[in-house]
Amino acid sequence: MASASVKDVAALAQVSVGTVSNVLNRPEIVAPETVERVMSAMQKLSYVRNEAARQLRLGHSQALGLITLSGGNPFFTDLATAAEDAAADAGYSVIVGNSNNLREREAGYLGLFEELRVRGVLLSPVADPARRLRQLRDRGIASVLVDRVSTDESFSSVSVDDVAGGALAASHLIDSGRTRLAFVGGPLEIRQVSDRLEGARREVEKHPGVSIEVVPVAELTVMEGRRAGEQLVQRPPAQRPDGVFAANDLVAVGLLQGLFINGRVAIPEDIALVGYDDIMFASASVVPLTSVRQPSHLIGQTGVSILLEEAEDPDLEPRHVLYQPELVVRRSSSLTATD
Amino acid sequence: MASASVKDVAALAQVSVGTVSNVLNRPEIVAPETVERVMSAMQKLSYVRNEAARQLRLGHSQALGLITLSGGNPFFTDLATAAEDAAADAGYSVIVGNSNNLREREAGYLGLFEELRVRGVLLSPVADPARRLRQLRDRGIASVLVDRVSTDESFSSVSVDDVAGGALAASHLIDSGRTRLAFVGGPLEIRQVSDRLEGARREVEKHPGVSIEVVPVAELTVMEGRRAGEQLVQRPPAQRPDGVFAANDLVAVGLLQGLFINGRVAIPEDIALVGYDDIMFASASVVPLTSVRQPSHLIGQTGVSILLEEAEDPDLEPRHVLYQPELVVRRSSSLTATD
DNA sequence: TTGAAAGCGCTAACAT
DNA sequence: ATGTTAGCGCTTTCAA
Numbered sequence: 001m002a003s004a005s006v007k008d009v010a011a012l013a014q015v016s017v018g019t020v021s022n023v024l025n026r027p028e029i030v031a032p033e034t035v036e037r038v039m040s041a042m043q044k045l046s047y048v049r050n051e052a053a054r055q056l057r058l059g060h061s062q063a064l065g066l067i068t069l070s071g072g073n074p075f076f077t078d079l080a081t082a083a084e085d086a087a088a089d090a091g092y093s094v095i096v097g098n099s100n101n102l103r104e105r106e107a108g109y110l111g112l113f114e115e116l117r118v119r120g121v122l123l124s125p126v127a128d129p130a131r132r133l134r135q136l137r138d139r140g141i142a143s144v145l146v147d148r149v150s151t152d153e154s155f156s157s158v159s160v161d162d163v164a165g166g167a168l169a170a171s172h173l174i175d176s177g178r179t180r181l182a183f184v185g186g187p188l189e190i191r192q193v194s195d196r197l198e199g200a201r202r203e204v205e206k207h208p209g210v211s212i213e214v215v216p217v218a219e220l221t222v223m224e225g226r227r228a229g230e231q232l233v234q235r236p237p238a239q240r241p242d243g244v245f246a247a248n249d250l251v252a253v254g255l256l257q258g259l260f261i262n263g264r265v266a267i268p269e270d271i272a273l274v275g276y277d278d279i280m281f282a283s284a285s286v287v288p289l290t291s292v293r294q295p296s297h298l299i300g301q302t303g304v305s306i307l308l309e310e311a312e313d314p315d316l317e318p319r320h321v322l323y324q325p326e327l328v329v330r331r332s333s334s335l336t337a338t339d
Numbered sequence: 340m341a342s343a344s345v346k347d348v349a350a351l352a353q354v355s356v357g358t359v360s361n362v363l364n365r366p367e368i369v370a371p372e373t374v375e376r377v378m379s380a381m382q383k384l385s386y387v388r389n390e391a392a393r394q395l396r397l398g399h400s401q402a403l404g405l406i407t408l409s410g411g412n413p414f415f416t417d418l419a420t421a422a423e424d425a426a427a428d429a430g431y432s433v434i435v436g437n438s439n440n441l442r443e444r445e446a447g448y449l450g451l452f453e454e455l456r457v458r459g460v461l462l463s464p465v466a467d468p469a470r471r472l473r474q475l476r477d478r479g480i481a482s483v484l485v486d487r488v489s490t491d492e493s494f495s496s497v498s499v500d501d502v503a504g505g506a507l508a509a510s511h512l513i514d515s516g517r518t519r520l521a522f523v524g525g526p527l528e529i530r531q532v533s534d535r536l537e538g539a540r541r542e543v544e545k546h547p548g549v550s551i552e553v554v555p556v557a558e559l560t561v562m563e564g565r566r567a568g569e570q571l572v573q574r575p576p577a578q579r580p581d582g583v584f585a586a587n588d589l590v591a592v593g594l595l596q597g598l599f600i601n602g603r604v605a606i607p608e609d610i611a612l613v614g615y616d617d618i619m620f621a622s623a624s625v626v627p628l629t630s631v632r633q634p635s636h637l638i639g640q641t642g643v644s645i646l647l648e649e650a651e652d653p654d655l656e657p658r659h660v661l662y663q664p665e666l667v668v669r670r671s672s673s674l675t676a677t678d
Numbered sequence: 679t680t681g682a683a684a685g686c687g688c689t690a691a692c693a694t
Numbered sequence: 695a696t697g698t699t700a701g702c703g704c705t706t707t708c709a710a
Binding site for chain 4: 342344345346356357359360361363364388389391392393394395396397
């Protein structure tokens with residue numbers, strides 16, 4: 001059996017195709033009994049609406065595109081889930097792509113989304129994509145930056161104050177008496193990374209006698225964090241930092257392992273550790289991890305709602321939502337933490 | 340500027356729309372100079388093909404659907420990545436949905452994919468979906484089961500022998516002298532879980548003096564594994580198992596933590612631990628984890644290639660590919676492991 | 679090698 | 695309240 005179309009349904013229900021379309025899209029304007037009849041015809045023919053045709057007619061699809069920086073990072077998984085839920089409420093679906101921090105991948109997905117005529121795109125960009133986004137806007141595709149502000153103010157954004165987050169982490173470490181800090185993270189081209197470092201630096205500068213060094217990693221992964229930890233353990237204890245701020249929780253978890261396995265470094269006694277993102281794994285790790293929490297859920301949700309409004313009305317003023325991060329203290333930085 | 344269409348391109352290049360379509364789809368049959376002219380017109384108008392129209396005309400889209408059981412499980416992330424790559428090579432994109440082990444979610448995605456007229460679907464099913472898949476086949480949508488065999492042989496499948504995997508884990512534990520085994524996993528309705536247990540049981544039965552108990556968990560997550568570990572630690576040491584087989588690596592990592600934190604249980608000395616999936620995190624965890632490796636990459640790749648062949652020719656005999664799992668020994672079960 | 683034209687399934691404007 | 699119809703952008707015969 002080939003797919004039944006509105007025409008077939010109309011024939012069986014003895015109405016016109018227009019009426020069938022109406023029961024699909026505005027059932028309230030058609031007589032109840034007619035609705036009934038059409039519905040049962042659909043049932044009988046197991047009719048399934050053809051999205052392609054609908055989309056062709058409408059001029060755009062009922063889908064939103066989302067490009068995240070990293071598929072493996074639970075922060076983005078959470079964000080994506082929230083976006084999917086919010087979009088579903090509005091009758092949209094979400095197509096997700098991961099750029100893995102690669103420019104060409106990002107460009108590839110943007111191209112795909114353009115062919116698909118998505119209604120809008122939610123983007124956590126690798127580099128500043130203002131030029132490309134302006135092209136998309138010209139074809140009627142709205143976009144909102146997530147977890148990142150554009151240098152160009154003309155695109156809406158939903159992000160978290162990474163500089164404040166970095167400051168939060170550093171000041172917590174300093175308040176608990178640490179004076180030789182280290183920031184473990186990289187590459188610095190990732191804006192989130194450099195902002196967090198920047199925030200930490202500012203805090204350090206306010207406190208004479210406190211220093212901070214940068215321990216670079218190639219990627220924000222568990223393996224890289226572990227490598228950095230093992231490296232730290234090689235140093236004579238006096239030259240090790242006593243407070244470490246990791247650029248994200250994956251790196252922090254890796255550090256936890258590198259420091260433990262090779263060096264039996266006591267955490268938090270010898271080194272206090274603070275991560276970033278507060279992923280589900282943070283509270284579940286060997287030493288529960290102090291972390292800077294970002295409202296991943298809220299970011300996804302807000303991103304979608306702004307995107308949908310702008311898709312509706314392209315002349316809306318761009319908005320910039322900036323959430324504040326929050327410090328969650330656990331044992332990795334405090335012996336008295338309850339968790 | 341609204342989107343340019345083939346018509347606009349044709350006008351500018353002074354050719355017919357048919358020719359434009361040809362340079363898009365079979366450039367070899369059109370004169371080189373014409374190709375040139377059309378291409379430059381496309382460039383000038385920044386033409387982007389409208390997938391919806393193409394799809395409407397073709398009768399199906401250039402996309403494949405993939406439904407996984409769990410978005411948080413790296414095994415499925417890997418599988419999905421492999422599927423995307425394989426699909427991309429054939430000019431298809433992949434739309435991914437996570438059922439999270441929920442029947443209604445699975446049904447929802449199947450419905451969405453049907454509306455989208457995807458070319459085929461790759462499915463790691465919650466329950467046996469033969470009925471529904473037959474409907475899809477009737478509308479020309481092929482399907483292949485991944486990581487699971489249907490009771491109904493009429494659908495192709497690509498899976499890994501979970502019974503063999505369970506046997507592998509148990510026999511390794513028994514060979515290293517463990518006699519009181521425990522299987523930590525659940526819910527047993529998940530076929531992968533019950534098969535792994537079944538395999539372990541068979542192995543235990545071959546060895547008099549060896550026993551196995553089941554410690555159930557509600558979900559295959561780190562948190563649940565940790566809870567099970569803490570529970571195990573409550574018991575007097577003599578009543579604890581000396582060899583534990585976890586239904587997957589997330590659970591195993593949780594166990595690692597539960598056993599460590601509360602009980603300072605030595606791993607592998609007091610309890611040897613084996614996980615399943617060999618996710619990236621297994622080798623990077625505090626005590627590197629022995630695990631049963633599944634060729635996630637291969638599964639995704641093979642799944643896509645079978646799916647595409649069946650989409651091409653619906654009358655093909657269903658095929659059933661069964662890969663064998665492989666044991667990767669690390670410290671969590673062996674003091675002499677190099678890793 | 680290229681052009682002309684039909685038609686995929688749908689929605690919305692207009693007519694009844 | 696319902697019917698009729700044009701047309702979205704594309705691919706693909708068929709004809710020239």
